[in-house]
Amino acid sequence: MLPEPIFDLAHLGHMELLTPKPEESLRFFVNVMGMTATARQGDSVYLRAYDDYQHHTLKLTASKTSGMGHMAFRARSPQALERRVAALKGSGFDIGWTDGDLGHGPAFVCQDPDGHKVELYYETEWYQAPPELRPALKNQASRFPARGINVRRLDHLNCLAVDIKANRIFFQDYLGCRLTEQIVMNDGSEAGMWLTVSNKSYDFAYTRDHTGTRGRFHHVTYAVDSREEVLRAADICLEEGIFIETGPHKHAVQQTFFLYVYEPGGNRVEVDSAGARLILAPDWKPIVWTEAERAKGQAWGLKTVESFHTYGTPPVEVKKS
Amino acid sequence: MLPEPIFDLAHLGHMELLTPKPEESLRFFVNVMGMTATARQGDSVYLRAYDDYQHHTLKLTASKTSGMGHMAFRARSPQALERRVAALKGSGFDIGWTDGDLGHGPAFVCQDPDGHKVELYYETEWYQAPPELRPALKNQASRFPARGINVRRLDHLNCLAVDIKANRIFFQDYLGCRLTEQIVMNDGSEAGMWLTVSNKSYDFAYTRDHTGTRGRFHHVTYAVDSREEVLRAADICLEEGIFIETGPHKHAVQQTFFLYVYEPGGNRVEVDSAGARLILAPDWKPIVWTEAERAKGQAWGLKTVESFHTYGTPPVEVKKS
């Protein structure tokens, strides 16, 4: 009998996005995405989508440049958090405990082989809607905003990395993340990986940085309820003058229906819909996409835009890897 | 520190539906719901939706009357299955091991306080699509049928029971199911419960049988990708002469967008869409609906149809509890 898989992380909890244009970025997330600011502190504004149950899922921090400050996963229980910390300690990936932040308790910080900061925490502050944002249905975290794209909840994020395989092993072995899909090139090297800790088909993804730069960020994604709403999001971004990089279209990988735009600070943001697709099998066998299969482009034939492999934040001068 | 929650069941695996009109029921599931028959054996036909990963999620069995033969949950691992069996043995709810069935390995059978049969299993047969049903995208279990309602996957089921509280305690304590929403009447009695073992907001529900009969079945539900497809399902049922009991509309409880129909054998079947709603919090606090809140009807004001409280399978002569 195989050892049991690890189920210690519950879900992607939040991420910190750095922006050199904090006011414009904030307006984008509030007016275009339809999110709400819960708090401000120092150089940061804490934001959430209308059905995110936590104090925030996005920490937007003014910075000299763009990119990701850190990502954070919520553990399933205090014990689960302890197990992950015990596994990480002395691994060389561990950094140590922080006291936490607005909205959540103590967090253990580590870094992946590419240098992205990853926080693990359990204690969290459940969002309490003020009267004017209280929902009509008590099983919803706050009122449907009826403003802009009306994103429902944080869905996933995507980092760029130089060595995908090393990162995959890190997330599988130390954090118990499960690989659901991956891209393996003809030379055997790995070019992309999609991992989950929940029943979503992925909570985060890593794809190869063709510029050869370490530690960069690709995009953060918020989910809406339907593909129709992703189309409407494109209509809204067009009206608002937000740059649409690609989509709406359907990914072959994971079948996600997507729209990619750049927020004013330069970070790529996705609005997506997965339909009813979930990974329910606890022993899901990873789907492996070959180089030839990926060359076909997205599900319905749209070619993958070149910037998808090179544009990340912070920006770098492009040099082919 | 509280003991850790149990995460031993992965998802609702399948259910057995009894029908006195096996051929008509089969035509309904194949032609109207858009499902596929994987196998036939004895009095049963084994069916699945196009993205169900297992051999079957519905076992349709010819019978003198309608109702549910059994429900089955897949465990997260062999060890998890053993833990649940150990907990059940000697509880008085345990029945014992079976050798399994077409499509899955050994199953441990128990019964809930109301007498519904519940199977637990781990070993399962992954569906292998024949060439004509092979999907274009390899991350999908089989080809999109483009026939009828095109249901994507098994979503949940709903039983009727006399004593909701007793059943709730059984499923929480012995199987580690998590309560996400419930109805509690003014007199403190429980009238409905929604439980999950995954990130779906519920994998099954129990509601009070107003006829006071034990062991009956309320409905089984298959999910489609969007609310628009639920509307289309109603269009199709109208054309096919399938009785529509209520909907399409949005439940206040769980916010599910629903359509309820009766398949030719008399069993209630639901087509639903949950949008992007998931329960990601591992410590979700159950939503409690009061009698007054439920009296408001469904989300947008539709009154709950009376038959919802009395019509179940097998049918009984209605006597108010």
Added chain:
Amino acid sequence: MLPEPIFDLAHLGHMELLTPKPEESLRFFVNVMGMTATARQGDSVYLRAYDDYQHHTLKLTASKTSGMGHMAFRARSPQALERRVAALKGSGFDIGWTDGDLGHGPAFVCQDPDGHKVELYYETEWYQAPPELRPALKNQASRFPARGINVRRLDHLNCLAVDIKANRIFFQDYLGCRLTEQIVMNDGSEAGMWLTVSNKSYDFAYTRDHTGTRGRFHHVTYAVDSREEVLRAADICLEEGIFIETGPHKHAVQQTFFLYVYEPGGNRVEVDSAGARLILAPDWKPIVWTEAERAKGQAWGLKTVESFHTYGTPPVEVKKS
């Protein structure tokens, strides 16, 4: 060879809605419906949906009570307007010319047999969006608002009347409207009529006032692009505390997907989607619904709410006809 049908009216141009709560009504149309105020004059605010090409399609006028001030049709040409005026003059239904109003030129006013005021005009002011409302695509009248329900354009209106047949003959003979569907009771009396002057399956409808009152108003309808948006409109009205009378559901008559709410002034307002359905046949044979057919309720079985036959504006004490 039959005489040629009349094609002198182009479309429903606008309607005047009376409200005893002008500020609340205005907030409803702007914030919930997503419309824009073009102008204010006297007791009236002039409003339009984002793709209405005219200065306004709704004139909202403060008044002691609710109801319709008048409806107005735009003629296809100056000559077409003259022909209709010539037909009406001396008919007993004619009232006479007005100088027009903000947004349109001279109008000929008449009244139907039930006493509703009807204006005919040709000269109209095309809406010119100010810079902040200029659309990204130049074939759209103004920017998609991304606020509330985001109605696209005026669709139709519905009056109540005591004598449906008399009104039908008036609109057919004097205005060249074409009957597309109607309800005829077992006793031969007419209970409802749907007429068009365009390729929409109806530009207005009249249904019998079961209170026996003359000159009342049933509802005005704005169209959105999809059924999904009608569902979202219900979500929004629920959040905003707007009373939902019935729906979302699909009418059997005309197959319109509908949501009926009451705006704060008491007038019934509909948000609808007709999908791709159009009446292209110039010689469409009216669909006649019998009493038995109507007793089946709406398309998917929802019973027609009783208030649909009695609630109109201005309100009256209900006495069955």
Added chain:
Amino acid sequence: MLPEPIFDLAHLGHMELLTPKPEESLRFFVNVMGMTATARQGDSVYLRAYDDYQHHTLKLTASKTSGMGHMAFRARSPQALERRVAALKGSGFDIGWTDGDLGHGPAFVCQDPDGHKVELYYETEWYQAPPELRPALKNQASRFPARGINVRRLDHLNCLAVDIKANRIFFQDYLGCRLTEQIVMNDGSEAGMWLTVSNKSYDFAYTRDHTGTRGRFHHVTYAVDSREEVLRAADICLEEGIFIETGPHKHAVQQTFFLYVYEPGGNRVEVDSAGARLILAPDWKPIVWTEAERAKGQAWGLKTVESFHTYGTPPVEVKKS
């Protein structure tokens, strides 16, 4: 006062599509598009979508090569047909009367300056559904098929032409078609035109054939009820191995949401949704797109595929004009 515009044509009635692979093409239209064959005669099969009111809207004819046999418009009345015939006679574009065809009466045939055949007719056979195709709702021409893409009705067609301006003048002057949008290049030449005879924003379009060939066909389009259904159409074409040329995406011109595929005979076929967009203004001012505006691609930024300017049927060896 200007002369009155001509309103003599009611709508695009049908078109004849030539195919060198008649059986494969037929399977495509029946199984993938969800259409129904009404009749067969000689080398032709007559097809319709489920809500087309006529005997057929597509005549599929076996032929040595692909392309359009003819297009046909239905007149608003016998008198309207006579007026158009009187205008055409002696114009040099007139060919003469035919006795009609299965499904419609006598037709007057003419040809546009590019050599495409155009028929005008009034008498038509209304489709009578056999019992198994009778709809649940009597205001629908036949049963919703619940098969494949489920197209609702013929929407429009698109021809290629060498001289767009000459064709525009022909359709405006002789047939009373109204120009709603057009593309005018920097040198003043016209590159595309969209014309309507109804309230649809276009009943047909002509775009410049970059190969310089006369008389070719670009595509025929059937409408579905929502953008979501166009997305689903793409899913279905992917599964069926139907070549997707471009889309789903939204045109900047006319805002149509589109999917373009090639049917097995080589002809381009579109599935579209216009949402609630209609041209209601009888004096609509044509939208003129410049070369620079068109260079931006489609509404959300998708580049117009090169084959759109060169691929037509019958195929020719591409030589840039």
